[in-house]
Every structure is written in structure tokens, then in C-alpha cells.
Amino acid sequence: xxxxxxxxxxQQGIAxxxxxxxxxxxxxxxxxxxxKTSEVPNFSQGEMVMAAGYIALYLLVFQSLPLWIVMPATIxxxxxxAALFRRLILNQVARANGSPVNLVxxxxxxxxxxxxxxxxxxFGDTPRSFPPVVEPESILIGQASVTTLDLVILATAIVVxxxxxxxxxxxxxxxxxRAVGMNPKAARLVGVDLTRIHMIVWGLSGGISAVAALLISxxxxxxxxxxxxxxxxxxxxxxxxxxxxxxxxxxxFLIGIIxxxxxxFITSRAIVLAPFLxxxxxxxxxxxxxxxxxxxxxxx
Amino acid sequence: MRDKTAAVLPRSEAxxxxxxxxxxxxxxxxxxxxxxxxxxxLxxxxxxGYVLYIANLLLVFVVLCLGLHLVxxxxxxxxxxxxxxxxxxxxxxxxxxxxFGWPFPLxxxxxxxxxxxxxxxxxxxxxxxxxxxxxxATFAFGEAMQWVFLNWDQVTGGPNGLRISxxxxxxxxILSDRQAYPVVVVMTVLMLLLTILISRSRLGRSFRAxxxxxxxxxxxxxxxxxxxxxxxxxxxxxxxxxxxMFATFSTYIHPDSLGFQTTILVLTxxxxxxxxxxxxxxxxxxxxxxxxxxxxxTPSYQEIIYGLILIGFxxxxxxxxxxxxxxxxxxxxxx
Numbered sequence: 001x002x003x004x005x006x007x008x009x010x011q012q013g014i015a016x017x018x019x020x021x022x023x024x025x026x027x028x029x030x031x032x033x034x035x036k037t038s039e040v041p042n043f044s045q046g047e048m049v050m051a052a053g054y055i056a057l058y059l060l061v062f063q064s065l066p067l068w069i070v071m072p073a074t075i076x077x078x079x080x081x082a083a084l085f086r087r088l089i090l091n092q093v094a095r096a097n098g099s100p101v102n103l104v105x106x107x108x109x110x111x112x113x114x115x116x117x118x119x120x121x122x123f124g125d126t127p128r129s130f131p132p133v134v135e136p137e138s139i140l141i142g143q144a145s146v147t148t149l150d151l152v153i154l155a156t157a158i159v160v161x162x163x164x165x166x167x168x169x170x171x172x173x174x175x176x177x178r179a180v181g182m183n184p185k186a187a188r189l190v191g192v193d194l195t196r197i198h199m200i201v202w203g204l205s206g207g208i209s210a211v212a213a214l215l216i217s218x219x220x221x222x223x224x225x226x227x228x229x230x231x232x233x234x235x236x237x238x239x240x241x242x243x244x245x246x247x248x249x250x251x252x253f254l255i256g257i258i259x260x261x262x263x264x265f266i267t268s269r270a271i272v273l274a275p276f277l278x279x280x281x282x283x284x285x286x287x288x289x290x291x292x293x294x295x296x297x298x299x300x
Numbered sequence: 301m302r303d304k305t306a307a308v309l310p311r312s313e314a315x316x317x318x319x320x321x322x323x324x325x326x327x328x329x330x331x332x333x334x335x336x337x338x339x340x341x342l343x344x345x346x347x348x349g350y351v352l353y354i355a356n357l358l359l360v361f362v363v364l365c366l367g368l369h370l371v372x373x374x375x376x377x378x379x380x381x382x383x384x385x386x387x388x389x390x391x392x393x394x395x396x397x398x399x400f401g402w403p404f405p406l407x408x409x410x411x412x413x414x415x416x417x418x419x420x421x422x423x424x425x426x427x428x429x430x431x432x433x434x435x436x437a438t439f440a441f442g443e444a445m446q447w448v449f450l451n452w453d454q455v456t457g458g459p460n461g462l463r464i465s466x467x468x469x470x471x472x473x474i475l476s477d478r479q480a481y482p483v484v485v486v487m488t489v490l491m492l493l494l495t496i497l498i499s500r501s502r503l504g505r506s507f508r509a510x511x512x513x514x515x516x517x518x519x520x521x522x523x524x525x526x527x528x529x530x531x532x533x534x535x536x537x538x539x540x541x542x543x544x545m546f547a548t549f550s551t552y553i554h555p556d557s558l559g560f561q562t563t564i565l566v567l568t569x570x571x572x573x574x575x576x577x578x579x580x581x582x583x584x585x586x587x588x589x590x591x592x593x594x595x596x597x598t599p600s601y602q603e604i605i606y607g608l609i610l611i612g613f614x615x616x617x618x619x620x621x622x623x624x625x626x627x628x629x630x631x632x633x634x635x
Binding site for chain 1: 429443606615
């Protein structure tokens with residue numbers, strides 16, 4: 001490989017990496033916001049993405065609704081579905097036995113239900129492709145080739161992330177979420193409605209998943225198993241420290257870039273392995289991730 | 301058929317009073333144990349080869365559950381790489397048989413030891429982490445191992461899978477599920493006894509101390525790190541043995557069945573049975589294994605029902621099937 005080719009690959013890898021990375025960043029954000037407030041890694045996140053993708057597909061293709069209705073409708077449906085799952089199911093699980101393991105297993109249960117349901121409807125039987133939001137046209141940035149669709153994906157993801165961070169930092173609800181993340185008991189003492197905050201957190205996570213689904217679906221073949229894409233979100237979250245929201249975003253972009261560089265420089269067979277190696281490497285060298293705080297040891 | 305039941309039952313009952321006197325096992329449990337022994341002994345005479353295949357598979361899952369029970373149930377360490385060690389066991393014993401024609405008891409031992417050794421190495425690294433980080437690190441290791449199984453073509457056959465030649469011992473070859481059944485049963489019983497032994501030993505107590513509070517365990521002079529790595533290594537050993545048991549009656553293995561799904565299936569079994577109890581691990585494996593087997597007939601609903609069961613258990617029977625039954629029906633059998 002000559003230096004010229006290597007430089008071209010580097011540019012292409014970083015450009016493509018930033019684009020898919022923006023979707024991974026959204027997924028990581030959706031995972032981390034739930035983990036921060038309830039210590040539960042949501043194993044149904046991938047299926048939430050998948051289900052939202054199929055809702056959008058159903059509305060757009062089978063009901064031929066216009067895009068400007070489909071998008072908000074999908075996001076709303078995902079918001080409501082996730083919030084209701086938290087309120088109706090997880091609240092009861094937490095009441096029955098507060099240990100996080102049980103909550104995690106309940107989210108696993110949801111992932112099975114969603115996948116089975118999509119298969120049951122028959123839409124998931126054959127791989128489908130989602131019509132792109134804009135006609136993809138090739139553009140050269142430096143020497144890297146991207147499409148207009150790619151740029152829309154990146155821009156949308158960044159806008160959604162910015163809106164989310166603004167909400168988290170400056171609104172009253174966002175402050176309440178941070179308070180719950182730091183100390184649920186103290187938050188309740190100062191009048192934060194825990195049930196409501198958990199519902200909103202799950203709803204937001206569902207909404208962000210829906211955005212990620214709308215962005216990634218035109219680029220991948222949709223199947224009932226497409227939720228496995230969330231593994232990359234988990235990898236991103238770990239690289240970023242798992243409790244840090246900015247870390248999740250940085251982790252997402254990093255994983256996207258690493259994945260593309262591995263594919264270009266080493267072998268495309270190793271692409272699937274890259275996120276797991278990244279997870280293990282980060283955890284061994286710096287278990288708290290790039291942005292995570294000091295690891296706490298719980299006293300007796 | 302009835303005579304045989306009669307022949308088996310008294311013997312097991314005669315064995316049991318001694319046991320119950322020593323450890324004050326309640327009567328209900330003795331009856332359950334007798335029923336289990338009778339079922340295991342009579343099964344080959346009553347059913348078809350396919351049912352025996354299912355029985356073999358369920359017993360493999362029992363051993364897998366016992367292994368995961370040691371690390372999660374007893375020691376409270378969320379290790380999610382069980383399927384990887386199971387896979388290492390299958391490939392090790394399969395290859396020992398294929399390439400060197402080793403007798404199966406030897407390849408079983410080898411499978412357990414190789415898986416256990418890998419477990420100790422991974423554990424030494426991963427167990428510096430705890431909770432979610434440990435879960436994710438082991439998850440990543442499991443996925444990476446599945447990739448290795450899928451891509452190490454020369455050894456594992458890669459995406460084509462691996463044909464496993466019949467397990468042999470001298471001139472005797474295991475060619476059917478019916479022939480494999482006694483071997484699988486004996487191994488399961490051995491592993492169950494080993495689990496009980498570990499659980500009641502000093503080691504088992506140190507596992508539980510670590511689970512309840514690492515700081516307190518440390519203060520009592522328990523080598524926490526060593527206990528954790530031991531638990532992890534033992535769990536990998538169990539998974540490896542389970543893999544070699546699978547290799548005795550199966551002729552083929554594909555990496556697809558060695559992913560996170562399998563780990564989660566085993567985790568589900570021990571949670572449905574009741575996390576932290578050996579009876580829960582065994583019962584969970586059998587009950588949940590049977591449920592998934594019945595649901596296999598209607599694949600379209602399998603996932604939905606499976607998910608609903610998980611959610612339902614977490615909502616209304618969080619301490620598992622047996623605790624639930626004890627609370628609802630038994631009331632005070634413990635007293």
C-alpha cells in the first residue's frame with residue numbers, strides 16, 4: 001500500500017466513520033441516559049430501534065403517508081411505547097424486587113417480544129430496504145466520497161444530540177434527571193417525581209432510538225434481527241465511560257471511525273470484531289472509560 | 301412399566317432418609333428427588349430417540365446452569381461469556397475425538413480443563429471490573445470467541461460448522477442418543493454432586509460472602525480476588541464439560557448456536573428457577589428448556605411467549621419459580 005492510498009483510505013475511513021459513528025453516538029446516548037438514571041443497561045434498546053424502523057416502514061410504505069407525518073409519528077410512538085414500558089412493566093418489576101438484574105432481564109423479555117411481534121406481522125420475513133429521505137448523490141470531501149444522504153444523517157444526528165444536551169443541562173426536567181442520576185433518594189426528598197422522570201427518560205431514550213432507526217434504516221437491510229446494531233452503541237457507551245453522556249457521543253464517533261479504518265486497512269472480515277476488541281481494550285486499560293469518573297467501591 | 305417404577309422408587313427412598321436426616325431436607329424435596337430419579341431411570345424405556353435427544357439436551361443445559369449458578373448465583377459476578385466456554389468445550393472434545401480418536405472420558409476432562417484454563421485467564425483480567433463493566437467485558441469476550449469459532453476455518457470448520465465423529469471408548473462407539481443418554485445422565489449427576497460439594501465447602505461459603513459484600517468478605521480475610529477467579533474458572537470448567545457432553549450425542553456444531561443468545565438462555569433459566577439456589581438452577585433448566593422445546597413447534601409465537609414469560613416472572617415471581625410455588629402453595633414447608 002503506497003502512502004497516497006493510505007492517505008485516501010484514512011480520509012475515507014474518517015468520513016464514513018463520522019457518519020455511521022453519529023448513529024452509534026445516538027444509540028449510546030439512548031443507552032447511557034437510561035443507565036445513568038436507573039443503573040439498568042437496556043438490552044432491548046436494539047429492538048426498540050428495530051421496532052421503530054418497522055413502524056416507520058409500515059406508515060411510509062404500506063400506508064403511503066408523507067414523510068413529514070411518518071417521522072414525528074414514529075418518534076412519538078417510540079417515546080410513548082418506551083415510557084409506558086417503564087411505567088407499566090418496570091415499575092412493577094422494581095416493586096417486586098428492586099435488584100437491577102431483574103430489570104435487565106425484563107428488558108431482555110421486551111426484546112424477545114418486540115422481535116417476535118415484528119416477525120409475526122410478516123414484515124420482518126424478508127429483508128426490506130427503507131426508502132432514503134433524500135436522493136443519495138455522491139459528493140467528494142477532500143478525497144473521501146460521501147453521499148448527500150450521509151450528510152443529512154450526520155447533520156440530523158448532531159442536531160438531535162445538541163437538543164438533547166440542551167434539554168439535559170438547562171430545563172427543569174433535565175435537572176431533575178441529573179438529580180435522579182446522582183441520588184434518587186435525595187431527589188425524591190426535594191420533590192422530584194421519580195416515576196415521572198423515569199418515564200420521561202425511557203421515552204426520550206425511545207425517541208432517540210427512533211431517530212437512529214430513521215437514519216440508519218435507509219443504509220442497511222431491515223430484518224427483525226437488525227437490533228444487533230445496538231452492540232455498537234454499547235461499545236460506544238463503554239468507550240465513553242458508560243455514565244458519561246459526552247463520552248457516549250465521543251465513543252460513538254470513535255467506534256465508527258475505528259470500524260471503518262479496520263475495514264479499509266486490515267480486512268472487512270474483522271469489522272464485526274472491532275467493537276468487541278475496543279470494548280475489551282478499553283475495559284482492561286481504563287475500566288472507567290475515557291470519560292467515566294473514578295470507579296467507586298461500595299462500602300458495606 | 302409400573303413394576304419398574306416400583307423397583308426404582310423404594311431404592312431411592314431407602315437412600316434418602318439418611319440424607320434428609322443429615323441436612324434436614326423437607327419431605328416435599330425428597331419426593332421430588334425420588335420422582336426425578338425414577339424419571340431419569342425409566343425414560344429410555346418409555347420414549348423415542350427424539351425425546352431422548354431432548355432429554356440429553358436438557359441435561360446439558362442443567363450442567364450449563366450449574367456452572368453459571370456458581371459464578372452468578374453463588375458469587376454474584378455477572379459473567380456473560382458462558383456460551384463461549386461451552387463452545388470451547390464442544391470444539392475441544394470434538395477435535396480430540398476427530399483428530400486423535402481420544403476416548404470420550406478423557407476428551408471430556410480435557411474439554412473441561414481447557415475451558416477452565418481459558419476461564420481463569422479471562423477471569424484474572426475481567427474480574428478487576430465489577431457489575432455492568434464485568435458483564436460487558438465478558439459479553440465482548442463471548443462475542444469475540446464466537447467470531448473466532450466462525451473464522452478459524454482450519455480448526456473449527458468456520459461457517460461450515462464442524463462434523464463431530466462418534467464418541468468412542470475402546471471399541472465402543474456412541475452412535476445414537478439412546479447410547480449417549482446414560483453417559484449424559486452420569487455426567488449430569490456427577491456435576492450436580494460436585495456443585496453441591498463446592499457449595500457446602502469453605503470455598504462455597506467464601507463465594508457467598510463475596511456476593512453479599514466484598515468489603516466485609518475482605519475484612520474477614522477471604523481472598524476476594526482469588527475466590528472470584530476460582531468461581532469464574534469453575535463455571536468455565538462446567539461449561540466446558542457441558543460442551544463435551546453435547547459432543548457425545550451430537551454429530552455437528554455450528555458457531556451460530558454459541559452466541560450471546562445461548563448465554564442469555566442459560567441466564568434466563570437460572571433466574572426463572574431462582575437465582576442463588578442449586579435446585580433453582582436445575583429446575584429452571586428443565587422447566588424453561590421444556591417450554592422452549594414446546595414452543596419450537598410454533599416458531600412464530602416462540603419469541604413472544606418467551607419474552608412474556610421473562611417479563612411475567614420478573615413482575616410477579618422475581619425470586620424464581622420455586623420460591624413462587626413455595627410462597628403460594630407450600631406456605632410453611634420450610635419450618
